[in-house]
Amino acid sequence: MIELRGVTKAWPGGAGVQALDLTVPEGTCCALIGPSGCGKTTTLRLVNRLVEPDAGSIRIAGQDALAQDPVQLRRGIGYVIQEGGLFPHRRVGANVAVVPALLGWDAARTRARVEEVLALVGLDPAVYRDRWPHQLSGGERQRVGVARALAADPPVLLLDEPFGAVDPLRRAQLQEEVLALLKRLRKTVLLVTHDVQEAVRLGDSVALMRAGRLVQHAPPAAMLARPADGFAADFLGADRALTRLGLFRISDAARDAATVPGEALPEATTLRDALSAMLERGVRALPVTEGGSLSLEALLASR
Amino acid sequence: MRWTWRNLDSIGAALGEHVLLVGAALLLAAAVALPLGVLAARRPVLRAAAMGGSAVLYSVPTLALFALLVPLLGLGFRAALLALASYAMPVLLRAVVTGLEGVAPAVRDAADGMGLTARQKLWQVELPLALPSMLAGLRVAVATLVSAATVAAYIGGGGLGVLILTGLDQGHTEKILVGATLVCALALAADVALRRMQRA
Numbered sequence: 001m002i003e004l005r006g007v008t009k010a011w012p013g014g015a016g017v018q019a020l021d022l023t024v025p026e027g028t029c030c031a032l033i034g035p036s037g038c039g040k041t042t043t044l045r046l047v048n049r050l051v052e053p054d055a056g057s058i059r060i061a062g063q064d065a066l067a068q069d070p071v072q073l074r075r076g077i078g079y080v081i082q083e084g085g086l087f088p089h090r091r092v093g094a095n096v097a098v099v100p101a102l103l104g105w106d107a108a109r110t111r112a113r114v115e116e117v118l119a120l121v122g123l124d125p126a127v128y129r130d131r132w133p134h135q136l137s138g139g140e141r142q143r144v145g146v147a148r149a150l151a152a153d154p155p156v157l158l159l160d161e162p163f164g165a166v167d168p169l170r171r172a173q174l175q176e177e178v179l180a181l182l183k184r185l186r187k188t189v190l191l192v193t194h195d196v197q198e199a200v201r202l203g204d205s206v207a208l209m210r211a212g213r214l215v216q217h218a219p220p221a222a223m224l225a226r227p228a229d230g231f232a233a234d235f236l237g238a239d240r241a242l243t244r245l246g247l248f249r250i251s252d253a254a255r256d257a258a259t260v261p262g263e264a265l266p267e268a269t270t271l272r273d274a275l276s277a278m279l280e281r282g283v284r285a286l287p288v289t290e291g292g293s294l295s296l297e298a299l300l301a302s303r
Numbered sequence: 304m305r306w307t308w309r310n311l312d313s314i315g316a317a318l319g320e321h322v323l324l325v326g327a328a329l330l331l332a333a334a335v336a337l338p339l340g341v342l343a344a345r346r347p348v349l350r351a352a353a354m355g356g357s358a359v360l361y362s363v364p365t366l367a368l369f370a371l372l373v374p375l376l377g378l379g380f381r382a383a384l385l386a387l388a389s390y391a392m393p394v395l396l397r398a399v400v401t402g403l404e405g406v407a408p409a410v411r412d413a414a415d416g417m418g419l420t421a422r423q424k425l426w427q428v429e430l431p432l433a434l435p436s437m438l439a440g441l442r443v444a445v446a447t448l449v450s451a452a453t454v455a456a457y458i459g460g461g462g463l464g465v466l467i468l469t470g471l472d473q474g475h476t477e478k479i480l481v482g483a484t485l486v487c488a489l490a491l492a493a494d495v496a497l498r499r500m501q502r503a
Binding site for chain 2 (some may be wrong): 050071072073074075076079080081082083084085087088098099104111148158216218
């Protein structure tokens with residue numbers, strides 16, 4: 001659990017954070033979004049004290065983060081940044097072992113853990129452990145970055161635009177995979193992104209910031225359905241209703257027993273893609289692979 | 304070649320002096336440049352002063368620098384050593400600063416975020432990543448010093464320059480050639496050795 005209470009940080013040029021209250025419950029992911037300079041990255045860096053607050057309190061897993069030694073605090077928090085921030089002069093295995101080494105783990109324990117976390121992020125340790133960072137693709141570097149953050153098994157992870165440098169075609173898959181992994185491991189995650197689609201897909205809650213203040217903090221579907229103000233509505237985009245449909249699947253909607261002609265869609269298809277298929281085919285109902293059909297009325301009613 | 308065979312020991316001594324002069328000057332210069340470079344890479348004001356000052360120092364001609372130091376330190380090895388060190392220091396300083404500045408901000412950020420102390424970050428991340436730049440600087444400094452140390456003979460610093468100077472004085476061509484050839488060979492050998500280190 002991450003709790004920020006009345007946290008304030010002023011920068012000379014603006015772009016600070018003002019009286020911010022934010023709670024990320026244990027085992028959930030909060031996506032921080034907002035225009036550049038809104039203070040979302042500052043907020044993230046306040047949690048591991050790469051930025052020191054002027055006022056307020058920060059608690060991580062019930063402990064007062066401001067009372068701890070910042071270096072010790074950071075060793076207990078996973079940190080993933082764009083491109084992974086891997087050390088270019090160390091092999092993948094040594095990069096993953098950075099925090100265990102700082103914590104003084106012995107060689108055997110470190111080695112076993114390195115193999116374990118590399119496998120967790122989908123990289124075969126035998127293949128990747130001895131590679132250099134420059135020999136990896138953007139996506140592989142990012143996976144190593146996540147493995148490195150998980151190495152000492154911290155309860156809390158901070159992800160700063162972690163998928164920004166990954167090839168767009170692979171990005172969605174990597175996002176889903178990493179978040180599913182963090183969810184399975186019951187990690188508490190604070191994620192900074194400037195991409196609304198990424199935020200609503202990955203966040204259990206979305207925190208929208210503007211000029212150092214929290215505008216709205218809500219589950220993605222609720223925020224897309226009811227933006228707090230005109231700024232939130234604009235930022236979420238004129239297509240926010242469609243974005244919201246993308247959060248639900250055919251299996252979430254009421255199904256008709258009637259069979260209709262045409263190519264069937266599996267029920268894992270998002271309602272957004274189902275609506276797109278209806279538009280494309282010029283029909284008001286679609287057959288579903290698992291049986292029955294989805295009507296336009298049922299799709300609209302499922303909002 | 305008869306002179307050469309008869310004076311092998313004094314030629315060897317001159318070569319030894321030359322190497323010692325260059326080596327000691329390098330150590331002295333590095334002892335100043337390394338800590339100063341580490342500090343300057345973090346503090347913009349100090350960086351500007353150090354880089355500006357070292358540019359001025361480096362642009363002073365070798366012989367002029369030697370001449371300027373004579374009233375302060377007199378003649379001899381110590382004066383020559385100090386002059387050479389102050390000649391190599393700017394080169395090394397620049398190499399340390401540019402090397403440290405070349406470390407990607409994301410790498411520093413990751414080091415901080417994972418909980419490395421400032422000292423651990425410097426020794427485990429920043430200096431290893433600055434090493435190629437520092438080795439390149441070392442190569443330039445060595446080449447500069449091997450040739451500048453020849454001029455040290457003017458202020459009684461010893462070395463291979465003595466052979467060249469006295470050779471010129473006495474119109475002794477063989478002596479001049481031996482001195483000059485050895486300086487060239489020394490410079491080339493040092494460069495080859497350092498280039499090997501850079502590649503490794």
